[in-house]
Amino acid sequence: MKQEDIPQDPGALQNFTKEVSYAVDKDGKYVTELSTGWEVKIKALDVAWNDIEKKVADARQKVLNNEASPLLYFMELKLMNIDILSAYTGFWKWQVKRHLKPRIFEKLSDQKLQRYATAFDVTVEDLKNRHWHESGV
């Protein structure tokens, strides 16, 4: 890549940082220069976030239909999966899977809920409170 070809497209990095890019100057020598971002990359990130939003919306619907417990919604919202959630909370995977069922979730103690709340960085109230879908937690 030539120095003058270093992309300077606006993106999520704005107001945060610029990234160091390596490119050759007109004498063919490598130099570094800061770049604000590259459109190709920004679009790739957008695709990833669209996928996530879709999953969150699906999860929300499932919870509203009482097919899954609110934990599923928060799990998707925080980009986790059962493996990661199990690692953060210390529950076994089979336990997490169980807790994703609404009927089991209802019976969870506050102590257990707290472990989930800490992992999601929310309060136990947020987990129990059924209005999160309106407030957009």
Add this chain to the structure above:
Amino acid sequence: MKAEYKHLQAAHCENGVTASLLQHYGVHQITEPLAFGIGSGLFFIYIPFMKVNDGPAISFRTMPGLIFKRTCRSLNISILRQKFLSKEKARQALDNRLLSGHPAACQVGVFYLPYFPKEYRFHFNAHNLIVVGKEGDNYLISDPIMETFATMTSYELERVRFARGPLAPHGQLYYPKEAREVTDEQIKRAIVTGIKRNVRHMLYVPGNIAGISGIRYTAKKIKKWRDTLGLDKSRSYLAQLVRMQEEIGTGGGGFRFIYAAFLQQAYAYHPVDELMDVSQKFTRAGDLWRDAAIQASGIYKGRLTEQQDYNVMGDQLLAIAALEKEAFRELGTIVKRLR
């Protein structure tokens, strides 16, 4: 407790941490490309049975932690690396280190990293940063991808040090044990070791998922994605591939440009003209990777949807594989002549 520390911004976090810490400890010759090359950072692997964020697990660089380890070992600098079970002990060890006036590097997860923009916060646990001081409850952080210093409270730092999931850092702390000057002779030898190891890893790793054959394997996979995964899923997969390649802090063309820069800097130590030629090949490879990314973006933006478009991308990767193979072959013969 604020140690005098010179912040170094780098294209990639682990290179940055390695170069920055070594400079701090007296290795004035080290730069980001040298750290990357001596640590044999260039790699390619597609792990077919693993998923990352529901996408393919592809890496354009070597395993996290190895660049620092190899570079220090090549330069004969002993390092200390600690993992912790207890958060309390992890904090204590870091505080003691800072109290003695020394910085320490930490492996952290980025999901809860407070100064990162939300868009970049995934559950990626192999980010590296340097803690350089503590004031009250705040830690002063030198993060190589940032332009200046950042701060974190002790709770925030603890949470990222104990991020969970794949590659969980377990509070990992590492640093060179002592300050040490390194002679140019040592750098020269380290460069040779680094190149040799990199040639080996790219050309001679058995199996078809790593090194050059890994690139070819990926090319074949991409051609099949449209049929096997459907349009939506293959768009996500391609986007993921581009994100891994152009991962924040690799600044376009991924790691190929950094490696080309390394070969140029190696030339200053080993004035063999062919090194510059091979450097140009890697620049070319980096450019081709960028072209492939542009092709991929056409697909994930929804502009290109035909099988033909996937074939083009696959062929681009095959061309890259051929070029890099040639470059590493040449490097393999040149390195024998370096003293």
